[in-house]
Amino acid sequence: MLQFDKLSLNIPDTTKPRVVIIGGGFGGMNLVKALRGVDVQVVLFDKQNYNGFWPLLYQVGTAGLEPDAIAEPFRKMFDGYKDFFYRMVRVSKINPETKIVSTVIGELHYDYLIIATGSKTNFFGNEQIQKYAFPLKTIPEALNIRSQFLQCFEQASMTTDPEEQQSLLNFVIAGAGPTGVEMAGSLAEMRKYVLPNDYPGMDFSRMNIYVVEGLGKVLPPMSDESGKRAQRYLEDLGVIIKLNTMVESYDGETVTFKGGEQIRTQTLVWGAGVTGAIIDGIPAEAVEKGRILVDPINQIQGLTNIFAIGDIALMKLPDYPRGHPGVAQPAIQQGKHLAKNLSRMLKNEPTKPFDYFDKGSLAIVGRSRAVADLPGNFHLGGFIAWMAWLFVHISFLVGFRSKLSVFTNWMYRLFTYQRSTRLIIRPFVRVDDKVGKEIAAQNEIA
Ligand SMILES: Cc1cc2nc3c(=O)[nH]c(=O)nc-3n(C[C@H](O)[C@H](O)[C@H](O)COP(=O)(O)OP(=O)(O)OC[C@H]3O[C@@H](n4cnc5c(N)ncnc54)[C@H](O)[C@@H]3O)c2cc1C
Structure with missing residues (x-):
């Protein structure tokens, strides 16, 4: 060793x-x-030995992209650099x-x-939420979320207990920032286009996607106009949005909000702060x-x-x-x-102060639906913003391999409505999940 x-x-x-x-x-x-x-x-x-393109991390979590499509190894990226040393x-x-x-x-x-x-x-010091919720900051965390989503569908298709099935089909996303919005939109599209074919006997009208936000609007960092637009797009996709609502606790079974309301869920995605x-x-x-x-x-x-x-x-x-x-x-x-x-x-020359050039911000909600705040107080929505989102993300991805991989994947999805990576490669098992551990052991997957 x-x-x-x-x-x-x-x-x-x-x-x-x-x-x-x-x-x-x-x-x-x-x-x-x-x-x-x-x-x-x-x-x-x-x-880690790679540079990660975090704006597309949610697509790894929702089975849209393979992780290597959004990561570039440093050793490849800096190949040929003189007097440069990378250490992992x-x-x-x-x-x-x-x-x-x-x-x-x-x-x-x-x-x-x-x-x-x-x-x-940032779990804001709440150790219970930190233990049970699913954060989305790294590739391993996105893969945990992907496995958890798919395991929930698999288990929901096997359980005979309606309450248990409902808790498996309830997905709560804390935080209506770009990450929460993009993940909710992607999950809602999966419910609409992919899951009914994968699980023919299951009633997906029972699958609930909640987005919970402590502030009074969707997409707090963006303009009111884009926030309202994104909210409308999400609601059209059947996402339930709860504004001015704070998560108080989560024990792996039930989310409790400040004020006492509760939702039974196996999955709380935590995008509420960094x-x-x-x-x-x-x-x-x-x-x-x-x-x-x-x-x-x-x-x-x-x-x-x-x-x-x-x-x-x-x-x-x-x-x-x-x-x-x-x-x-x-x-x-x-x-x-x-x-x-x-x-x-x-060279002992005077330094120059940093001057930020704000190029605007974008968030995608789903197929042909995105919002954009542009410099000069311009706001775009719908198809044009969606095209802008696709273009910006492809052009900022690092490396030709990643650009090609993401582009082909998106084209495949655009025309087939499919997600190619619905694979549970590394099953997610909570430390104290006895049933999960038993299933993993039975299947020799853990
Ligand atoms: C899910 C998600 C979605 C996002 N979506 C968008 C978006 O749509 N648009 C947008 O503009 N921004 C988005 N962001 C924010 C954007 O990714 C960050 O603002 C950006 O990555 C910040 O760059 P950085 O170089 O400061 O840090 P990072 O890009 O996070 O890089 C930090 C690096 O430091 C390394 N590191 C940390 N601590 C140590 C240590 N102690 N020792 C060695 N290495 C260490 C990490 O491994 C990492 O590689 C998103 C972020 C996330 C997580």
């Missing part, structure tokens, strides 16, 4: 300045790309005094450090609401040569008093901009 003390980071010494980047997501990946040609050694640490390891701590980052395998000295660790699911993926060693005074306070060149408040970009960074500007939105574009733009500033710093 491999032992950690037999491993080392194995990064060669260098006379060049060493830039260490923690996290190769939208921000980190674009920073590495934009540093190509700059005379530095670049070291990228990421706990989680950074556990940084020390701004000694300029050292720590991992379970070893430590490394940096000259410039960039924290691009993104965000993680918080920054903070690393130990960042001074407490530089952290606000789970994000790291940075100045207009993304340098962490009170520290020198340590920067934060993307979701984790909180840059308060007059136009963005609560920081930039936690979406891909600020991360991409900050990664590219920081590379230019690092290059300027190395």
Whole structure:
């Protein structure tokens, strides 16, 4: 068995300045790309060996896409980069005094450090919800959701207890942000086009999809117009929307809302919030609401040569008093901009402040139905917004293989109304689910 003390980071010494980047997501990946040609050694640490395209994660969860269609390995992405080193390891701590980052395998000295660790699911301290709900932040979590959905349908087709069947066919999605809306729309289309063929004897009018939102509108980060439109599209698809409703608890069997209303369900998808993926060693005074306070060149408040970009960074500007939105574009733009500033710093040239260019936002609800907020207070809906959504997502996917795979998959679905990946490859079994464990053991699948 491999032992950690037999491993080392194995990064060669260098006379060049060493830039260490923690996290190769939208921000980190674009920073590495934009540093190509700059005379530095670049070291990228990421706990996973690929860059994930999270806007399409819900499609993995709803059996629309295979996971490898939305992920690109770093080793392929940065093939041929000189003086670049990638290590698959989680950074556990940084020390701004000694300029050292720590991992379970070893430590490394940096000259410039960039924290691009993104965000993680926020359960708001509710351990019970954390234990039983299904978050959607990583590919393994999306695969858990896919397995859970399909297992619920399989079990519902076998149970003779109507109450049990109802609880298997109730799906509750907490959070009516883009993730919740997109997942609900996709599940509703599955109910309409796919499931009745797969399970001919089952009555899918009994399958309920709830979207529960604590605020008073659907798509809170978007305009009222887009929120109302998305709500209408979802309701047309038969999704039940509960606004101004907060989830209070979930024990794996029953969701209880503040006010006492309850729904029996085996599946609560948790898309109700995120918080920054903070690393130990960042001074407490530089952290606000789970994000790291940075100045207009993304340098962490009170520290020198340590920067934060993307979701984790909180840059308060007059136009963005609560920081930039936690979406891909600020991360991409900050990664590219920081590379230019690092290059300027190395040449002793003055740096330039970050200026965010808001390209607008999009959310898809289903076939031919999407909403878009464009710069200049323009709002689009329906087919045109749907086409824009398809185009933007294909063009931002990393790598030709992913673009081709997603495009072919979408075309197949468009014409056949099918989902090709309704596979339970890795069954989902809760730690305390005795029946699930028994079924898995009987079928030799766990
Ligand atoms: C389900 C979902 C749907 C979304 N939909 C949209 C959308 O439609 N449009 C949009 O614009 N945005 C969307 N977003 C938000 C968008 O994905 C984020 O804003 C963006 O990913 C932020 O980029 P980032 O580089 O800051 O972080 P990320 O892209 O999350 O990258 C962070 C990286 O850091 C790594 N990491 C974290 N901690 C450590 C550590 N300690 N050590 C080593 N590595 C570490 C992670 O493995 C990851 O690779 C969505 C997000 C999710 C989860």
